[in-house]
Each structure stands twice: as structure tokens, then as C-alpha cells.
Amino acid sequence: MLWSRALIPTMKEVPSDAEIPSHRLLxxxxxxxxxxxxxYTMLPLGWRSVLKVEAIVREEMNRAGAQEVRMPxxxxxxxxxETGRWDVYGKEMMRMEDRHGRFFALGPTHEEVITDLIRxxxxxxxxxxxxxxxxQTKFRDEIRPRFGLMxxxxxxxxxxxxxxxxxxxxxxxxxxxxEAYTRIFTRCGLEFRVVEADSGAIGGxxxxxxxVLAESGEATILFSEESGYCAxxxxxxxxxxxxxxxxxxxxxxxxxxxGLKSVDEVAAFLxxxxxxxxxxxxxxxxxxxxxxxxxxxxxxxxxKLARFLGKRVELASPEVITRVTKAPVGFAGPVGLSGxxxxxxxxxxxxxxxxxxxxxxxxxxxxxxxGRDFDPDDWCDIATARAxxxxxxxxxPMQAIRGIEVGHIFKLGTKYSGAMGAQFLDKDGKNRTSxxxxxxxxxxxxxxxxxxxxxxxxxxxxxxxxxPYEVTVTPVKAxxxxxxxxxxxxxxxxxxxxxxxxxxxxxxxxxxxxxDLVGSPVRVTIGERNLAEGLVEVRxxxxxxxxxxxxxxxxxxxARMLNEETPRV
Ligand code: ATP
Ligand code: MG
Numbered sequence: 001m002l003w004s005r006a007l008i009p010t011m012k013e014v015p016s017d018a019e020i021p022s023h024r025l026l027x028x029x030x031x032x033x034x035x036x037x038x039x040y041t042m043l044p045l046g047w048r049s050v051l052k053v054e055a056i057v058r059e060e061m062n063r064a065g066a067q068e069v070r071m072p073x074x075x076x077x078x079x080x081x082e083t084g085r086w087d088v089y090g091k092e093m094m095r096m097e098d099r100h101g102r103f104f105a106l107g108p109t110h111e112e113v114i115t116d117l118i119r120x121x122x123x124x125x126x127x128x129x130x131x132x133x134x135x136q137t138k139f140r141d142e143i144r145p146r147f148g149l150m151x152x153x154x155x156x157x158x159x160x161x162x163x164x165x166x167x168x169x170x171x172x173x174x175x176x177x178x179e180a181y182t183r184i185f186t187r188c189g190l191e192f193r194v195v196e197a198d199s200g201a202i203g204g205x206x207x208x209x210x211x212v213l214a215e216s217g218e219a220t221i222l223f224s225e226e227s228g229y230c231a232x233x234x235x236x237x238x239x240x241x242x243x244x245x246x247x248x249x250x251x252x253x254x255x256x257x258x259g260l261k262s263v264d265e266v267a268a269f270l271x272x273x274x275x276x277x278x279x280x281x282x283x284x285x286x287x288x289x290x291x292x293x294x295x296x297x298x299x300x301x302x303x304k305l306a307r308f309l310g311k312r313v314e315l316a317s318p319e320v321i322t323r324v325t326k327a328p329v330g331f332a333g334p335v336g337l338s339g340x341x342x343x344x345x346x347x348x349x350x351x352x353x354x355x356x357x358x359x360x361x362x363x364x365x366x367x368x369x370x371g372r373d374f375d376p377d378d379w380c381d382i383a384t385a386r387a388x389x390x391x392x393x394x395x396x397p398m399q400a401i402r403g404i405e406v407g408h409i410f411k412l413g414t415k416y417s418g419a420m421g422a423q424f425l426d427k428d429g430k431n432r433t434s435x436x437x438x439x440x441x442x443x444x445x446x447x448x449x450x451x452x453x454x455x456x457x458x459x460x461x462x463x464x465x466x467x468p469y470e471v472t473v474t475p476v477k478a479x480x481x482x483x484x485x486x487x488x489x490x491x492x493x494x495x496x497x498x499x500x501x502x503x504x505x506x507x508x509x510x511x512x513x514x515x516d517l518v519g520s521p522v523r524v525t526i527g528e529r530n531l532a533e534g535l536v537e538v539r540x541x542x543x544x545x546x547x548x549x550x551x552x553x554x555x556x557x558x559a560r561m562l563n564e565e566t567p568r569v
Contacts, residue, residue: 001469003502007044009033010514020216022451023148025460029517031468038145038153045468045518046447050156052466053443054135056187057158064180066131066160071113073137077103079112083419094139094153106139111416111438114161118434119422125165128424128434131173133160135443147216149448150404156443163417163434165426170435174411177439181210181407183569184441189463190450193403195221196231198303199410206235207410210441211403212449219403222385227395231385234303236398238381239390240346248352250367252335258362261330263296266364270355273297278348278356278368280332282316282324285309289316289324291332291340293376295347296355298383305382308343325359333357334374335365344376345383404449405442412436460519461541464565469500471558472520476508476527483526486536486551490524493555516541522561524554540565 009030018024026032031046042050058068074096080086085093086105094106107113114132122128138157145153160177164170178194185192190212197209209232211221220233231237260266267274277296282289283305290309292300306313318329324340325332333356334342354368370376387400416422417434426432447466454461464470473491475483484503491501500520502511515523525537530548538557539546542565549557 001500003472003500004504006500008514008518009043010517017146018148020147020150020452021455022150022216022448025451025455025517026148026448029460029519032149034148038142038151040149040152040154042444048468049447049450049462049466050444053188053446054156054158056184056465057135057441057443060180060184060187061133061158061160063183064131064176066133066162068134069132070134070136071107071110071117073107073139074104075107075110075113077105079116079420080105083112083416085112092140092142094141107136108138108140109157109438109440110134110159111161111412111436112420115416115420115422115436118163118417119420122163122422122424122434125424125426125432129162129164129169129173131160131162133158133439147448149444150452151218152444155445158441158443160439162437162439163422164436165424165432165434167413167435170411170437174409174437177409177437178208181409181439181441185210185212185406185446186567186569187465188446188450189465189565189567190406190446190453192406193221193223193230193401195223195403196235197408198232198235200303205411205413207408209405210407210409212406212446212453213401214404214449214452215402216452217402217404219405220386221401221403222387222389222398223401224391224393224395224398227391227393229391229393229395229398233385233400234301236385236389237304237392238346238383238385238398239392239394240379240381241350241390243349245349245370246352248354248367248369248372250353250369252365252367252369252373254358254360254363255366256362257331257364260362260364266355267296270364270366272355275347276351276354278334278351278354278370280325280334280357282321282332283313284316284320285311285313287311289320289340291324291334291337291342292382293334293342293344293348294383295345295351298345298347298386300345300382301384304384305343308378308380308382325357327357327359328361331357331359331361331363333359333365333368334376335359335368337374341378342374342376343378343380343382344370346379346381347383348376349379404445404452406446406449407439407441409439410437412438455519458513459517462519462521463567464521464562465567467498467519467521469518469520470495470498470562471522471524472500472502472515472518473524474502474511474515474526476511476525478503478505480528482531483528486531487524487526489551490526490536490554494558521565522558524558 275297
């Protein structure tokens with residue numbers, strides 16, 4: 001491809017709302033343009049990278065035995081009503097009305113559509129298992145679309161759905177998908193981790209997320225080198241640090257805290273660390289309210305609370321809080337509470353001479369000591385884990401790193417097949433509900449994640465597999481005839497579809513800057529002086545390492561460098 005003919009609108013300045021490197025660089029390198037909030041046009045270079053992700057995904061899904069299909073973007077509301085998600089999905093689901101007044105979802109995901117297909121087309125165990133996937137545009141009206149392709153409102157996703165006779169069979173496909181995903185992200189040249197994640201299900205079914213490691217990631221991953229444990233902070237369990245509560249010395253005292261409700265306000269007013277507060281939250285369950293306690297520097301993890309109780313939990317309404325604590329919202333505390341189950345996180349046990357709400361408007365207690373002033377019904381792990389917490393598999397204190405979720409695999413069980421009546425006849429002629437799994441990969445987010453993980457101050461450093469063009473050939477002076485001839489000779493010996501020839505007549509400095517920004521893993525630079533000796537420079541983008549080689553051997557050296565940068569699977 002000749003650079004002069006390509007649409008590569010590089011730019012120096014980017015809009016100030018581009019907060020993270022991938023967002024800035026994909027704009028600056030002329031890979032995409034914003035159309036509206038969370039909406040982007042992929043320009044030729046950016047789209048080439050997306051297509052490369054899609055090609056890898058397609059190959060590996062096919063290899064793993066999945067079959068590609070294509071479902072419509074629009075799906076009728078009736079299907080979503082069968083599972084209740086027409087309501088549950090809420091505002092994140094984009095909807096439209098047709099000329100007849102019928103409503104449709106713009107697919108945020110496709111469990112309903114695929115389950116509808118399977119319940120009509122699959123009637124016998126002989127047709128199972130089956131694993132179907134598509135690569136398609138998804139729509140989600142995110143509350144805060146941001147970070148460019150990372151959290152967009154319209155984005156690319158590969159979504160796969162598998163149907164099975166038994167849980168065991170599902171487990172086998174789940175394992176295959178796990179393996180396929182590992183191959184996909186390895187081939188993409190990304191550094192990633194597979195983490196145990198929260199499926200949201202009360203039963204605590206584990207699902208896995210594939211996280212690309214990057215500073216800007218929205219997810220926190222906790223891990224222990226020693227035990228190999230690796231989980232999202234939402235999901236990560238923590239061991240009881242054990243030990244007795246430290247001895248407190250202060251007497252319990254009630255202090256006026258007019259209008260001060262939040263942990264930070266109260267801590268600042270009383271001059272104590274937030275961690276000395278006993279944060280007290282009231283939840284509603286189907287069997288009445290429960291009170292959850294965590295230290296003031298932590299958050300209650302509702303998933304853990306629900307798993308511990310084995311029931312759904314929801315933050316209580318102000319009315320219920322007042323009924324339970326006899327005080328308005330913001331002044332709840334465990335001291336003197338009765339008639340309600342109180343569940344305390346391990347973190348509360350470490351508090352001596354703490355502070356908590358006094359169950360009276362505008363008042364808190366100081367000098368609060370667990371064991372002396374209140375006794376919870378249960379001590380357990382209901383706080384979101386963080387660095388330093390103990391690994392549940394005995395691997396000592398866990399470390400934290402940031403990650404970007406690019407893939408997600410999930411055992412759904414009969415959630416959708418049950419609700420929609422996807423049944424089949426088993427060997428004995430009995431009607432059974434199929435067991436389901438689903439598997440997603442954000443294809444456009446993967447491109448952003450690749451840039452997030454692979455860039456420097458000068459621009460993108462594409463992993464070979466995702467580079468829009470693997471090689472850029474740069475004659476320093478396009479007007480110099482011998483340089484252009486050598487450039488063409490080299491470009492012609494390289495794969496045509498992977499080579500960008502910068503034939504523009506601009507300043508050399510600007511051409512080098514553009515080449516670094518656009519980020520081909522290898523660049524061949526043809527300068528007058530070197531060429532006089534029959535030499536050109538082959539330069540690796542990642543570390544700037546340069547080899548001076550003859551014109552004839554340049555293509556071979558390029559191929560070797562690319563090969564060295566390509567991960568083996
Ligand atoms: P998140 O927690 O980031 O919102 P999710 O759990 O909603 O993700 P899934 O429903 O599991 O995501 O979707 C599968 C994949 O689609 C995700 O792993 C991610 O790579 C991608 N994805 C989800 N939402 C977006 C978005 N708004 N923009 C780009 N990619 C997305
Ligand atoms: Mg989401």
C-alpha cells in the first residue's frame with residue numbers, strides 16, 4: 001500500500017476527553033474517528049487490526065469445533081419477555097419501535113435468540129452438544145461510555161453459545177473454550193491472565209475472565225504467585241486473618257455528629273482513620289433484613305454476602321433502615337441492635353476503640369470495641385478483597401494488578417433453556433432441559449487493549465499479529481530516485497498486503513514520527529548515504545534496534561525480525 005494513497009489522518013492533538021493511551025493513540029494514528037458518544041468509525045488502519053483479531057478468533061473457534069452463524073441485530077421484545085430480561089436489562093439495552101408499534105432490542109447479547117433457535121431445531125440428544133458463534137456488532141447504552149473502543153455503545157463481539165445434555169458435557173466444552181481463548185490471546189501477542197470471576201449467581205458458580213494486563217484497566221486482579229490463585233477483586237475470597245481483637249481502652253461514648261453521615265465525613269470530624277469506623281449497612285432478603293458490618297475503608301461485597309446467606313440481597317429502603325435501626329439513614333451501628341441478624345466481616349475484628357453510628361439521628365459512638373460492645377452473629381468474608389489480603393489457597397498476602405476484560409466464559413446451566421423451554425428427548429425418551437454455556441470476546445476492545453499494553457511516548461507498538469501493516473518502508477527522500485527504486489524493490493519482495501510504502505515527499509522527521517505513531521513492528525529506512533554503500537536500515541519498533549543490511553537481504557531480515565516477535569502457540 002502506498003502511504004500517499006491511504007487514508008491515514010495522523011494528528012498531533014487529540015480531544016481532551018481521550019484519557020487513556022489507547023484512546024489517544026488510535027485517534028492520533030488515524031485509526032478511528034469519533035462519531036458520537038461511544039460511537040466510532042473505524043478507518044482503514046484500525047479496521048485492519050479489528051479484522052485480524054476476528055480472523056484469529058474465527059480460526060480458533062472453528063478449530064475448537066464451534067460453528068459460525070449470524071443472528072440479526074434486532075430481536076423482538078417477546079423473546080426477551082420470556083426470560084424477564086426485557087425489564088431486568090434496564091436502560092443498558094437499546095430499543096426501537098417499528099412502524100407497527102412493535103418493540104425490538106438492539107442486541108446487547110444473544111442468549112434469547114439462540115435459545116429460541118435451539119428449542120425449535122434441536123429435539124433429540126443426538127443433536128447435542130452444539131456450539132454456535134457469531135462475530136457481530138453489539139449495542140449497549142453504557143452509563144459512561146469512555147476510553148474510546150474500551151467502553152463503547154456500539155462495539156464488536158464474538159459471542160458463542162453451547163448446548164448440552166449434561167453438566168459434564170458442558171464442562172468439557174467449557175474447557176475447550178478456555179483453551180481456545182488462551183490460544184487466541186496468546187496469538188494476539190497479549191500479556192494476559194485468566195481470572196476467576198463473579199458470575200453473579202447465588203450458587204457461586206465460577207466463571208472466568210480473560211484480562212489483558214494494563215495500568216489503565218478498569219478491573220483489579222488479585223493473585224498469589226505462591227499458590228497460583230488469580231481472581232477478580234469482586235470474586236476473590238480471603239482467608240480469616242485470625243487472631244483476637246486488639247484490646248481497646250476507651251469507654252463507649254456517644255458524640256454529636258450533626259448531619260455527618262458518610263464514613264469520610266465522620267472520620268474527618270472525629271480525626272480518626274476511616275478504617276476505624278464500623279460501616280453498617282442494612283440489606284433486605286426474602287426472609288427479612290440483615291445487617292452487614294465492614295471496616296470503614298472497605299466495601300461490602302454483595303455477591304459474597306448473597307453467597308454466604310444463600311439468598312438474594314438488596315440494599316434496604318430508608319423505611320426499612322429506620323425500622324431496623326430506629327434512626328434515619330446514615331447513623332446505623334451494631335451497638336444495641338436487636339432483633340436482626342448481624343454479619344460482620346473479618347476486617348471489623350481488627351478495630352479497637354472504633355467509631356460507629358449510634359442508631360440515633362446526628363449521633364455516633366466512639367470507643368467501640370467488638371466483643372465488648374457488640375457481638376455479631378457471624379464472622380465471615382463479606383468485603384471486597386484488596387492487595388495484602390490473605391490468599392484463600394494459602395498463598396500468603398495477595399498482590400493486585402490492573403486488567404482489561406477482553407473475554408468471558410460462563411456456565412449458564414439452565415437459566416435460559418429452562419425459562420424458554422429448550423428441551424430435548426434423551427436416550428430413554430424423556431424430556432430434558434438442555435444445559436448451556438456462553439463465551440464472549442470483545443473484538444474491538446481487544447484492539448484497544450493491545451494498544452494499551454503496547455505503546456511508548458512516540459506511538460503504538462503493534463504486536464505482529466494485530467498490526468495494520470507489519471512493515472513500513474520509508475525512503476527518507478522520496479524525490480531521490482535511487483532511494484525510491486530500492487524502496488520499491490524491497491516492498492515488492494515483502495507480502496504486498498502487509499507492507500506500507502511511505503512514498504510521501506514530506507520532511508524525513510515527520511515521516512519517521514508518523515511511522516512510529518502508526519506502529520508497524522518493523523520499519524525499513526532507505527537513506528541516501530547508506531544506499532551509496534548499498535545498505536538500508538531495518539529497525540525494530542519495540543526497542544529501536546537497528547540492523548544495517550544490503551538491499552537484497554532486507555526482506556529476509558524483516559521476515560526474521562517479525563518471526564522473532566511472533567509468539568508460539
Ligand atoms: P464489563 O464488565 O466491562 O462491562 P461485561 O461483563 O458487561 O463487561 P460481557 O457481557 O461478558 O461484558 O461481554 C463480553 C465481552 O464484550 C467483554 O469481555 C468485553 O470484552 C466486551 N465488552 C463488553 N462491553 C463492552 C463495551 N461497552 N465496549 C466494548 N467492549 C465491550
Ligand atoms: Mg457491562
